[in-house]
Amino acid sequence: MSAIAWTAAGSLVAWLWLLLGQGFFWRTDVRLPPRTEPAVWPDVCVVVPARDEAEMLPASLPSLLAQDYPGRAEVILVDDGSTDGTGELARALAQRHGGLPLTVDSPGEPPAGWTGKLWAVRHGIGLARARGPEYLLLTDADIAHAPDSLRALVAAARTGGFDVVSQMARLRVESRWERLVVPAFVYFFAQLYPFRRIGRKGARTSAAAGGCVLLRTEAAERARIPDAIRHAVIDDVALARTVRSIGGHLWLGLAERVDSVRPYPRLHDLWRMVARSAYAQLRHSPLLLAGTVAGLAVVYLVPPVALVVGAAGGGTAAAVLGGSAWLVMTGTYVPMLRYYRQPLWLAPLLPFTAFVYLLMTVDSAVQHYRGRGAAWKGRTYARPGAVPDEG
Template identity: 80%
Template sequence: MSADAWTSVVTVVTFGSALSLAVWLWLLLARGFFWRTDVRLPAREEPGVWPAVCVVVPARDEAAVLPASLPPLLAQDYPGRAEVILIDDGSTDGTGELACELARRHGGLPLTVASPGEPPAGWTGKLWAVRHGINLARAREPEYLLLTDADIAHAPDSLRALVSAAGTGGFDVVSQMARLRVESLWEQLVVPAFVYFFAQLYPFRWIGGGRAGREGKKGTRTAAAAGGCVLLRTDAAERARIPDAIRQAVIDDVALARAVKGTGGRIWLGLADRVDSVRPYPRLHDLWRMVSRSAYAQLRHNPLVLAGTVAGLALVYLVPPASVCVGLAAGWGTTALLGAAAWLVMAGTYLPMLRYYRQPRWLAPLLPFTAFLYLLMTVDSAVQHYRGRGAAWKGRTYARPDAVPEEG
């Protein structure tokens, strides 16, 4: 490469590093402080009369995780009337039978196990199971529904805290982002970043704003939930036609939150302290499938949005370390300094999430590598979509699922 060509490359990299630093300063200060991890269940008071609750658990081939998740759910210390409805969604591993056996062995809340049959065209399997569970719950006339995944282990006071928070704050949805398992090296690299990126897309402070008229423009627009733990007021579900209105949504938790907020409901989302996922993702392949099955749906299956996302990820996460390397190699201190500053801000915003997951600080500078993995997962998600494989999960493939509705 000629000297002039090399100078042009370094100049472009310098401009990119300056732009990346500007973006990171904006993310640090103007994106709802997404990087903070102090958004936990809001202040709450216990009600005088505890409302009735039905817990709906969609489960498909979950025999491996049920022994760790179902007994704590049945053991909820809830003063009011509550019961669990587990919907066995065509399992082939004895999920339904195991659930009944665990209930007999451990006792606790009443358990009903039912099966909805195969979902009709236009429904995802999980939402078809949720629909069947909600229909069974309506006969019990609960004030609240707790939609929780089969891999989620709840602390004994989880339901009590969720209901208290919803009642005190007047929320129609109270959702907690369960703490995912982090044990293997790949889980250390990928899982905390998964939650970090989610919070960057949907800043928790913007979601749980004040009442209508006081929450501001951002709080009005932004809506999201974490599907593993969603407490939903029954009348809000009926107003929003949950789950029928979102029956094709692959990213069903975000779609649910938007549907509820779109009908005037109030929602809250934050990180959990004692709600944990027990599902292991020990290999990169497992984590890759988790992300890639829905990444292109998040982009509304739009090639232009995909291209913009890839370019954005490269600018924000990959340019800073590249600038450091190019600047040092070329002897351009400004280039290296700008890249290092952007990289430092990036790592600094990641540290709170690593602390939340009890992970070592040395993982923070590796965020560009993890972001590159997510970039590849997103591209692979698009490739699988155009190959007709769509969002494949547990033996079912949704070739062209509807995208989640855009934020208002």
């Protein structure tokens, strides 16, 4: 066989292993586990870090204030140095909509060694602990919750004995680029962190989705959250790994009624979202970057190239092996497209999307070595701390 045929064969083997040996990552049926409502509902504080979120709050904050929760609950919004009136708008929305009590406070600028979001979370958790809640719901200012979201999260945590219950919010998919990039973002995340493995006690795989994390207060105190992860850019994964390190029990799955309202209409918007943390995910390692680029090329780009080159040049083996690998790849992507209610003709385009992600990852590394690091909401973290190692 030719070199391209052998490479396509390697890609096919990789896809067969991903299909069967990577925790069935491609399945989208990991939703909130069976739960029983407790006889006495525990107290909960909802902590919302917000920086320049005036545009998002009207679609997200009222959904938190309107939570149908049988126990005592309140919302703490931490205004992280906003310049667009985020805090004032939050108070106005609370007066207009009523519902759960709302506290708005600001921690000031983060000291050296802290990311802005985690400094805001620390301030919010400090305010919450004075109320003595059993659980903390950490949720972003661009996340809208169904009225029974908090109720379902707490019931699942109590029933399963989980220290962390996290849902991957359904991201917005409306523009052309959102349709092409967003479902793949969640697909790649699940491939790295198979949800089924995360829910097993004692598993090494640990992750959470930062937009919606219900955290047992006692576990947060033992794990020193967020102080222990104060410089992590990928704070949700860092949080999960730290809670796991103290023997905590985690659960992560796809949301049914928790949605992100933040739009990413242009490729530039999506590029910034991914590139700001992609190299941090690789622990700023040139070796891991090279391996990732090579892996993406072999697994995602070789199959269509082998099919086209083999078909054009009479290389039957290359065409068959490349086409088979592409077929398996396409099949694993179909469930995610269905979850996002997108047309299935997007599934064969996954190699193109993977190539875009490859470029985003390389750009993330370039920005890091230019000293720009992770930039978000007017702050730049030149050398953010790496996520703690598993185990």
